[in-house]
Structures are given as structure tokens and as C-alpha cells.
Amino acid sequence: MENSEVRADFLKDLPPVEFCCAYGSALLGNHDKNTMVDYILGVSDPIKWHSENLELNRDHYASWMVHLGGAKMITLVADKVGVGVHFNPFVNWNNRMIKYGVVRSHNLVQDLLHWKHFYLSGRLQKPVNIHVDTLDIANLNLVNLKAATSAALLLLPPEFSEEQLYAKICGLSYMGDVRMLFAEDKNKVNKIVRGQFHLFHTMYRPLLEEYAAKDLLRFPFTGGHLGNIIQVYSDLSSFLQLIWS
Known part of the structure; x- marks a missing residue:
């Protein structure tokens, strides 16, 4: 299965997102199944999104986060400890390794326009492949x-x-x-x-x-x-x- 097909199909197993881009070595057309496919996902309400995703894909998350506070804990750690992005790495999907980071759409926009954390803005200064963009992030x-x-x-x-x-x-x-x-x-x-x-x-x-x-x-x-x-x-x-x- 080609990487473009992997990216399109993987989103079907997640709650809806407002923005999705793939980045990294996946952009080079590497068909090696050992190569991780990386995503950034923008969502309007991370707590709601993670709540829905926990129902669908609980195994994507670290067990301690799930048991200690669920979606609220996941979002709190991302916002207060990190740079507003929660990553689920090493997700095994269809015999492929996936990593995806979830960010509040508002924070994504602010980082692009004002370099608030200079994390996502730095990521999007490099080549990415945008698959969902209801926010006009490309512009x-x-x-x-x-x-x-x-x-x-x-x-x-x-x-x-x-x-x-x-x-x-x-x-x-x-x-x-x-x-x-x-x-x-x-x-x-x-x-x-x-x-x-x-x-x-x-x-x-x-x-x-x-x-x-x-x-x-x-x-x-x-x-x-x-x-x-x-x-x-x-x-x-x-x-x-x-x-x-």
C-alpha cells in the first residue's frame, strides 16, 4: 500500500479533524513498512476529540494517561507541560507504524502567525503534505x-x-x-x-x-x-x- 493510501485510510479510523498533514520521510515515497508515517492533526476541541478517540482507539494512548484522567489529563499535559500537542507514537495500524500529534486548531493558527511556541510553525516551514484543511492553513x-x-x-x-x-x-x-x-x-x-x-x-x-x-x-x-x-x-x-x- 502506498503512503498516500495509508494516510487517507488511517484518518477513517479517527474522529473527524479540521486539519491533517503528513510530514517526514513519508513524503519521499518510501514504501518500506518499517518507516513511520507522521501526522499533525488540528481539532477544534481536544478534550472532546480525545474522548471520542479513546472510545475508538484506546490502545493508541499511554495507559497511565487513560487511567489517571482520560481526555482531560491528555489535554492538560499537552497544554501545560508541552507545547499544546499530544503525540500518540508507535501506533500499529494495518501493519504500518503511525505517529500522530493532536493540537487545538486555534493554537496551530497562533503558532503559524505569531511563532508562539515555534514548534508547529517550525514543522510547517519544512515540506508537508496536507490532506484535510477546513481552516485554510495552507494560505x-x-x-x-x-x-x-x-x-x-x-x-x-x-x-x-x-x-x-x-x-x-x-x-x-x-x-x-x-x-x-x-x-x-x-x-x-x-x-x-x-x-x-x-x-x-x-x-x-x-x-x-x-x-x-x-x-x-x-x-x-x-x-x-x-x-x-x-x-x-x-x-x-x-x-x-x-x-x-
Whole structure:
């Protein structure tokens, strides 16, 4: 079964959601059944959603959460201890391994627009595959992508490659993450960008062309890819236009 079919079918076994995206290695078309398929799910009322899901899929949850407080405990821990997202990892479904995180839709929107926790916003700065979107998250995420692009440009030298830009954008969400000092692969960011380069290119090229049209960036096209990108700041107003455009 292809990953796209896995994603579509898996949602049928959950309560309805307002938003769903898949991310990670599943986007690369890996058909290895040992590869985990990752989701972010946006729901209007997490307590209600988890209550319904506990009736359908109690085995998805850690037993201590179920016994100590059920849906209220699950939501409380996500909101007060974490960043508003409850993850059910290592869910065995149809001989596939699934991981899904559930977030209140309002919190998802706030993180995209204001970088409140910079967790989901960081996740959606990287390629994702959206399957359900009743909230117009794809459009709202443009604010997030523009902010990430502007932040990355401030951290880059006057001239850089397209791959360096995407690596800087991808690395924003890992800044300050202590896991990168110990547990995580030091080359994780570069591996993500190289493995999904065409997806990053599709996501960010319209924004780069927009900046180029404002004469804030200059770059040639070489075989469908951008050549080295040059930042152009003729004055303070141009610099501010980049930040706030």
C-alpha cells in the first residue's frame, strides 16, 4: 500500500479533524513498512476529540494517561507541560507504524502567525503534505514561510546557494534544541534539505521570486534551479521591506 493510501485510510479510523498533514520521510515515497508515517492533526476541541478517540482507539494512548484522567489529563499535559500537542507514537495500524500529534486548531493558527511556541510553525516551514484543511492553513502558512525566509536571509551572507538558504530555514526550528547537542544527528538539517530539495524548491521559489521582483534578491536560473542568490539592500527602507513584506 502506498503512503498516500495509508494516510487517507488511517484518518477513517479517527474522529473527524479540521486539519491533517503528513510530514517526514513519508513524503519521499518510501514504501518500506518499517518507516513511520507522521501526522499533525488540528481539532477544534481536544478534550472532546480525545474522548471520542479513546472510545475508538484506546490502545493508541499511554495507559497511565487513560487511567489517571482520560481526555482531560491528555489535554492538560499537552497544554501545560508541552507545547499544546499530544503525540500518540508507535501506533500499529494495518501493519504500518503511525505517529500522530493532536493540537487545538486555534493554537496551530497562533503558532503559524505569531511563532508562539515555534514548534508547529517550525514543522510547517519544512515540506508537508496536507490532506484535510477546513481552516485554510495552507494560505495562513504563507505568513510563516515569509517570516522564516526573512529570518534566514538575515543570518546568511550577501551571496549564498539555494541549498544554503533551505538549510538555514530548516535549521531555525532546531536552534536552542538541546537534542541537537547529544541525541540528534549533527547532519540532520543537511540530510533533510538534500532529501527533500525539490519540495523546498516548490515551497519557497514563489517567495524568492516575489523578493526578486522587489529587487531585494537577485539570482539566475540554471536548469530549473536558482543560481547563487545575492541579497540587495540599497537602503534601510529596502531592508525593512524584506523583514515586514
